[in-house]
Amino acid sequence: MEIQPYLFFNGRCEEAIGFYCDALGAKELLKMRFRDAPQGSPVPPESMDKIMHATLAIGKTHVLMSDGDCSTGNSAHSGFSLSVTADDPVSAEKFFNALALGGQVTMPLQKTFWTAGFGMLVDRFGVPWMVNVQHQGEPPACAQG
DSSP states (O other), rough: OOOOOOOOOOOOOHHHHHHHHHHOOEEEEEEEEEEGGOTTOOOOGGGGTTTEEEEEETEOOOOOOOOOTTTOSOOOOOOOOEEEESSSSSHHHHHHHHHTSEEEEEEEEOSSSSSSOEEEEETSSSSSEEEEEEEOOOOOOOOEE
């Protein structure tokens, strides 16, 4: 089984795809526009070039995306965070700073008791993120086997 996040960007999906490709090195695997839907689908003419569905590969994870109904209403994402685990502090800082552009840092990237770097932010699309440096120590005794 695999669980994949599905994010709706209310008309800004194309912009979000470019942002995540630049910030995280995401790769666009699939992009379908509403105009690609079968004839007779209830899509307003002004939404035809918007994104009905897209799939990005970010590292080993697939993130699914859409413009949704293209409304310009509430664009806040809440009740979750996407988490990026970087191999080292330098990579973590690069990802954190790139995602924070135009967004809001809620906890600066800093050393914590569990890792060499952890920070939280909300990107310019309202998506909450946590950036964490992969722990390099010994696994807990209960995980050894």
